[in-house]
Amino acid sequence: MTSPSPSIICVDCGGPAHLITPPREDNEWLVGDVVAYRCRDCLDRWDLVLTAEDLGIEEDQADQPDV
Numbered sequence: 001m002t003s004p005s006p007s008i009i010c011v012d013c014g015g016p017a018h019l020i021t022p023p024r025e026d027n028e029w030l031v032g033d034v035v036a037y038r039c040r041d042c043l044d045r046w047d048l049v050l051t052a053e054d055l056g057i058e059e060d061q062a063d064q065p066d067v
């Protein structure tokens, strides 16, 4: 099971920003999914695109051709 981090550090104020995007019904997260975080302190919203690294997926499982 892979999932994005439940919280990140707000770039603006350094406060904790928690994941506000619910998972799919099947609880699956995919590379390229957009997830949103809301900062507790300044209430800024951060939208991130999930990468293989975010999901802890091995590089050889990611769909990225070598250049």
Ligand SMILES: [Zn+2]
Binding pocket: 010, 011, 012, 013, 014, 015, 039, 040, 041, 042, 043, 044
């Ligand atoms: Zn903040």
